[in-house]
Amino acid sequence: xxxxxxxxxxxxxxxxxxxxxxxxxxxxxxxxxxxxxxxxxxxxxxxxxxxxxxxxxxxxxxxxxxxxxxxxxxxxxxxxxxxxxxxxxxxxxxxxxxxxxxxxxxxxxxxxxxxxxxxxxxxxxxxxxxxxxxxxxxxxxxxxxxxxxxxxxxxxxxxxxxxxxxxxxxxxxxxxxxxxxxxxxxxxxxxxxxxxxxxxxxxxxxxxxxxxxxxxxxxxxxxxxxxxxxxxxxxxxxxxxxxxxx
Amino acid sequence: xxxxxxxxxxxxxxxxxxxxxxxxxxxxxxxxxxxxxxxxxxxxxxxxxxxxxxxxxxxxxxxxxxxxxxxxxxxxxxxxxxxxxxxxxxxxxxxxxxxxxxxxxxxxxxxxxxxxxxxxxxxxxxxxxxxxxxxxxxxxxxxxxxxxxxxxxxxxxxxxxxxxxxxxxxxxxxxxxxxxxxxxxxxxxxxxxxxxxxxxxxxxxxxxxxxxxxxxxxxxxxxxxxxxxxxxxxxxxxxxxxxxxxxxxxxxxxxxxxxxxxxxxxx
Amino acid sequence: xxxxxxxxxxxxxxxxxxxxxxxxxxxxxxxxxxxxxxxxxxxxxxxxxxxxxxxxxxxxxxxxxxxxxxxxxxxxxxxxxxxxxxxxxxxxxxxxxxxxxxxxxxxxxxxxxxxxxxxxxxxxxxxxxxxxxxxxxxxxxxxxxxxxxxxxxxxxxxxxxxxxxxxxxxxxxxxxxxxxxxxxxxxxxxxxxxxxxxxxxxxxxxxxxxxxxxxxxxxxxxxxxxxxxxxxxxxxxxxxxxxxx
Numbered sequence: 001x002x003x004x005x006x007x008x009x010x011x012x013x014x015x016x017x018x019x020x021x022x023x024x025x026x027x028x029x030x031x032x033x034x035x036x037x038x039x040x041x042x043x044x045x046x047x048x049x050x051x052x053x054x055x056x057x058x059x060x061x062x063x064x065x066x067x068x069x070x071x072x073x074x075x076x077x078x079x080x081x082x083x084x085x086x087x088x089x090x091x092x093x094x095x096x097x098x099x100x101x102x103x104x105x106x107x108x109x110x111x112x113x114x115x116x117x118x119x120x121x122x123x124x125x126x127x128x129x130x131x132x133x134x135x136x137x138x139x140x141x142x143x144x145x146x147x148x149x150x151x152x153x154x155x156x157x158x159x160x161x162x163x164x165x166x167x168x169x170x171x172x173x174x175x176x177x178x179x180x181x182x183x184x185x186x187x188x189x190x191x192x193x194x195x196x197x198x199x200x201x202x203x204x205x206x207x208x209x210x211x212x213x214x215x216x217x218x219x220x221x222x223x224x225x226x227x228x229x230x231x232x233x234x235x236x237x238x239x240x241x242x243x244x245x246x
Numbered sequence: 247x248x249x250x251x252x253x254x255x256x257x258x259x260x261x262x263x264x265x266x267x268x269x270x271x272x273x274x275x276x277x278x279x280x281x282x283x284x285x286x287x288x289x290x291x292x293x294x295x296x297x298x299x300x301x302x303x304x305x306x307x308x309x310x311x312x313x314x315x316x317x318x319x320x321x322x323x324x325x326x327x328x329x330x331x332x333x334x335x336x337x338x339x340x341x342x343x344x345x346x347x348x349x350x351x352x353x354x355x356x357x358x359x360x361x362x363x364x365x366x367x368x369x370x371x372x373x374x375x376x377x378x379x380x381x382x383x384x385x386x387x388x389x390x391x392x393x394x395x396x397x398x399x400x401x402x403x404x405x406x407x408x409x410x411x412x413x414x415x416x417x418x419x420x421x422x423x424x425x426x427x428x429x430x431x432x433x434x435x436x437x438x439x440x441x442x443x444x445x446x447x448x449x450x451x452x453x454x455x456x457x458x459x460x461x462x463x464x465x466x467x468x469x470x471x472x473x474x475x476x477x478x479x480x481x482x483x484x485x486x487x488x489x490x491x492x493x494x495x496x497x498x499x500x501x502x503x504x505x506x507x508x509x510x511x512x513x
Numbered sequence: 514x515x516x517x518x519x520x521x522x523x524x525x526x527x528x529x530x531x532x533x534x535x536x537x538x539x540x541x542x543x544x545x546x547x548x549x550x551x552x553x554x555x556x557x558x559x560x561x562x563x564x565x566x567x568x569x570x571x572x573x574x575x576x577x578x579x580x581x582x583x584x585x586x587x588x589x590x591x592x593x594x595x596x597x598x599x600x601x602x603x604x605x606x607x608x609x610x611x612x613x614x615x616x617x618x619x620x621x622x623x624x625x626x627x628x629x630x631x632x633x634x635x636x637x638x639x640x641x642x643x644x645x646x647x648x649x650x651x652x653x654x655x656x657x658x659x660x661x662x663x664x665x666x667x668x669x670x671x672x673x674x675x676x677x678x679x680x681x682x683x684x685x686x687x688x689x690x691x692x693x694x695x696x697x698x699x700x701x702x703x704x705x706x707x708x709x710x711x712x713x714x715x716x717x718x719x720x721x722x723x724x725x726x727x728x729x730x731x732x733x734x735x736x737x738x739x740x741x742x743x744x745x746x747x748x749x750x751x752x753x754x755x756x757x758x
Contacts, residue, residue, distance in 0.1 A: 009604030016605070030624065085517050086524030096740040098699040100615075101706075101714070101733050104721040108544065144338050150306050151352040151403055152328030161351070165342050184613035188703060192721070198616070206619035206707070214619055221616040222608075229611060242341035242383060 029211055037215045048201075048220055055186050055198040056224050058114050062121025063182040063228065067175060069122070070129025074167070075159065077130070078137045088134075091127065099123055100188050107192040117189035117197075121182035128181070132174035136167025172236040179228040187221060198224060258321070259284040259439045260305070260407050265315035266464075267300050274300040276464035277315070282439055284406070289442045289454035291496070293504040297465030298443050302411050305441065306332040319407070331405040331438075335412045337396040339384040345371075345395050346380045352403035367402060373432060374398045390421040397429070401436060410442045414449070423481060426452055430479060447496055451489060452479060459499045462506040469499045544726045556731040563716070563735045570705065570712040571739055573629050574697040577636025581697075582690060584637065585644030593652040593678060594670055603649075610646070614639045618704045627708040635704045640693040644686065651685025652678045687751040694747050698740040713739075 017034045020026060028036070041048050077084040103120055110116035140163055148158050190199030198220045205213035258281040267275040274297040282288050292298055303309035304317065307326030316323050319330075331352070339348045349370075350363035371377050374394045384392055393413055400408060414422045426449060433440060444450050450457045454473050461468040473492065475483060483489055529549050535541065536548040543551060556563060592599040618635055625631035655678055663677050705714025713736045720728035 005604070009608055012601070013605045013608055082520060085520035086527070089521035090525055090528060093741065096695050096698075096744050097733065097737040098695075098702045098740060100699055100703050101717050101729075101736060103706075104717060104729055105726065108726070141336075141338065143334050143336065146303075146306075146308050147332070147334055147338050148351075148355065149327060150308060150330065150332045151355045153355045157355050161355070162340070165340065168342075180611065180613050184615045187613060187615045188706075191707065202616060202619045203707075206622060209623060211620075211623065214623070218612055218616050218620070222612040225611050225613060240342075242385060 032212045032215060036212055037219060040212050040216045041219065048216065051196060051198050051201050051217075052220055052223055054114075054196050055117075055183070055190070055221075056227060058117035058186040058189065058197070059121050059182045059224065059228060061114065062118035062123075062185065063125050063178060065118070066122040066125025066178065066182065067129050067171075070126045070174075071133045071164075071167075071171060073126075074130050074133035074137060075163075077134050078163070079155075084134075091130065095127055100185065103185075103188050104192055107189065112193050116192075117186040117194070120185035120189045122185075124181040124185045125175075125178040128174040128178050129171060132170040133167050136170035137163045139170075140166045168240050172232070172240055175232050175236075176229065179232050180225055183221065183225045183228060258282065259286070259319070260441070261318040261321070262305070263316045263318070265301070265304060265317060266312045267297070267304065267309070268312055273464040275304075275311075276466045278466055280458065280467055282407070282441060284439055285437050287433060287440045287442065287453060287455045288458060289444060289450035289456070290458045290460065291444055291447060291450045291500060292460030292465065292468075293462055293500065293507045294445075295507060296460045296462055296503065298460060299411070301460075301465065302332075302409060302443060305407075306330055306409055329405060330407045330409055331400045331403040332409040333396055333400040333411065333413055335415055337384070337392045339392055339395055341384055344381050344383050345376055345387070348384065348395050349398045349402055351399055356403075363402070367398070370398060370402070373435070374401075375428065388421075389417050390425055393417065393425065394428075397432075401432070401438075405438075407439045407441070410440060412443055412445065415445065422449075427480070429453065430477070434478065447493055447500065448484060451475075451492055451496070452484065457492075457496060459496060459503070462503045462510070468503060469496075471496060544724065547727050547730055551727055552730045552734055555727040556734050559728065559731055563713070563731060566711060566713045566716045566732070567735050567739050569629070570698070570701050570714065570736070571743070573632035573705075573712065574636055574701040574743070576629075577633040577638075577701070578640050578693060578697045580633070581637035581640030581642075582644045582693065585641040585689075586648050586686065588641070589645045589648035589652055590674060590679075592649060594674060599649075606642075606645070610642045614700055615703055618700075618707050621704065622708045627710060629711075632701045632704045632709070632712070636697045636700050639700045640697050643693045643696060644689040647689025647692075648682060648686045651682030654685070655681050684755050687755060691744065691747050691751055694743045695740055698736060698743065702736060 014034055017031070021028075021031055021033045077088060100120070102123070106119050107116045110119060144162060144166075145158060148162055153161070186197070187199035187202065190197040191203055194200045198217055201217040201220065202214065205211075205217055260280075260282045262278050262280045265275060265278045266273065278301060280288075290298065290301075300309065304311050305326060307328070307330060311317060317326060319326060340351070343351070346364050346367045349367040350358075350360065353363040353366070354360060368380060371380055374397065376391065376394060376398065379387065379391065384395070387395070393416075397410075397413065400410070414425050417425060430453060442450075442453060444453075451473055457471045457473060458467055459469040459471075460466065471492065475488060475492075532546075533548045533550060536546055547555075592602065614635065617638065621631040621635045621638075625634055652674070659677060659681075660673065663673050668676065701712070702714035702717070705712040706718045707714075709715045713732050716732045717729050720726070720732065
């Protein structure tokens with residue numbers, strides 16, 4: 001059923017694409033037929049598969065690290081009020097910095113490695129996760145904390161048995177948002193001199209003015225994004241099954 | 247003041263002597279003296295804002311009393327945190343734990359092995375009317391059932407003294423009456439010392455060995471009334487002349503205090 | 514509240530001081546990390562060019578923002594009115610949106626050239642999606658009891674939309690508008706970095722090529738300041754409009 005809900009819009013979109021191109025005589029400069037784009041991917045399958053894997057790797061490394069560090073720093077902020085007061089405004093302000101502009105500098109720091117792209121993906125994931133995890137922990141009913149304390153619970157007990165599970169729904173909201181951001185970070189990171197990856201493919205297609213290759217790269221990006229998003233949604237469904245309650 | 251609230255016999259399980267509490271300039275409690283004997287069921291009523299919750303939090307060990315007063319458990323002064331089983335107004339069940347795992351929460355925090363705790367909980371489930379629902383999640387249960395899970399959690403936190411803060415306050419009248427009878431039944435079987443807070447005078451009389459009435463803020467013990475009605479008690483009791491006489495007496499006391507609060511603009 | 518503010522300020526100043534001290538004491542070369550004082554100095558001396566570039570980027574961002582917000586809101590209202598169409602169209606829109614906008618930037622450049630138009634289109638695209646998704650969520654998340662009540666008063670679909678759904682969706686719509694401010698600047702800059710003759714993104718790209726990293730930092734500072742003021746303006750409007758929160 002869930003699979004159907006995913007596949008149906010995909011098929012519909014594909015049909016719409018093919019149909020529109022054929023019926024409305026859309027110039028291939030704007031939208032080449034889907035068959036042609038898929039054919040281009042098929043013809044260069046190893047290259048696309050490699051680009052997919054490379055970009056997925058960069059985004060996932062940054063994404064996972066950003067999620068872990070984000071939750072950890074939210075916990076630190078929750079425990080130490082002064083730390084929160086000192087750093088949280090900076091956090092909010094730094095959200096308005098066009099972070100992607102740091103791409104050039106990060107690539108300079110790490111060279112043209114997986115780390116450079118992962119670092120950008122990390123930065124983009126880290127903030128939303130921290131903000132949401134903190135909000136989730138702050139929203140915990142103080143009476144609930146009092147109850148656990150009356151059972152003799154230690155800080156650690158309270159964190160593992162109450163604060164973290166309570167914050168999970170909001171953490172996953174942030175993770176779903178960050179999945180796309182992490183990928184965007186990886187793609188833009190590749191624009192600064194990378195030769196392999198979905199972002200590099202996009203850039204190459206732009207320089208050669210190949211619309212078909214560009215759409216093929218967009219589809220590859222969609223595949224990477226869909227993979228990350230799908231895994232996050234799956235884990236969320238397993239872990240946060242009680243979500244409707246909150 | 248020597249007789250009111252003096253030690254309830256030589257075996258006072260829980261004893262409060264001159265317990266006060268200020269919050270800044272506001273005095274919430276003024277010299278509360280209260281003794282509860284082992285195995286006794288004491289119910290406590292009072293107008294809104296009389297400091298019931300403050301008293302409760304002090305007995306639960308979540309709040310310190312002002313200097314000068316003392317809270318004794320088995321005659322000894324010590325931190326009460328973790329020594330009293332306490333059940334708040336809301337059930338506060340964790341939505342990600344099923345019935346069994348919610349019930350064993352306290353036991354788990356104490357360090358009991360989960361498997362053993364679950365076995366105990368499973369064997370208690372029938373007593374608490376939860377047989378067949380062990381694997382359900384709180385959001386799948388009715389209000390009465392959720393409250394029974396919370397009570398089971400409190401009972402599984404195996405302490406001699408239990409504090410119940412309006413546990414049936416949010417239930418509809420019919421469910422509430424059933425839960426009261428059921429609680430008495432459980433209590434007669436597990437024999438714990440209970441301090442039970444409520445708004446409802448009928449409930450206080452129906453359940454308690456003794457009813458304690460608190461005064462308007464700053465809260466202190468205004469009146470204590472032993473309830474000599476025979477046990478086991480059943481709903482027919484609620485319409486007997488004896489019951490009504492006690493109710494009349496307590497209503498007068500509570501109303502007097504409520505009026506004071508009302509006049510003070512606190513409601 | 515004042516103590517909190519003081520701590521926040523202290524935190525910011527401490528961070529800047531730490532940054533400056535580390536860079537100076539460890540003699541970090543400027544291409545790795547320039548000191549804050551150096552960034553501010555460069556920003557000041559290059560203020561003419563930066564202001565020029567910033568004006569261009571801000572124009573692209575705000576023009577795209579206005580168009581995108583209007584289109585997103587309109588589409589959300591249309592789909593809120595027509596349930597069957599929504600059920601068909603919404604999953605497809607979500608799919609299209611699941612591709613990061615950065616991936617569409619090369620297309621926009623190819624189609625609309627390296628001038629301002631491609632940036633405006635890209636910004637309108639991302640802002641439109643953000644506002645649309647937020648607005649639709651708000652329009653549909655209305656208490657069903659309130660809907661029944663309004664219908665019992667004889668309200669039709671349009672009356673329902675105007676008197677109940679829009680006002681209750683206002684907070685969600687404004688959140689979308691606020692989040693979109695920062696996104697519009699980011700997208701304008703990213704698209705500029707890929708191809709343009711003007712703007713802060715172009716300044717950054719050019720400075721990277723010339724290995725002038727102080728200028729990169731200066732451009733980022735300018736972009737952040739513009740972003741922050743755009744964000745603050747929309748936030749202030751939001752606070753005025755949603756006074757009941």
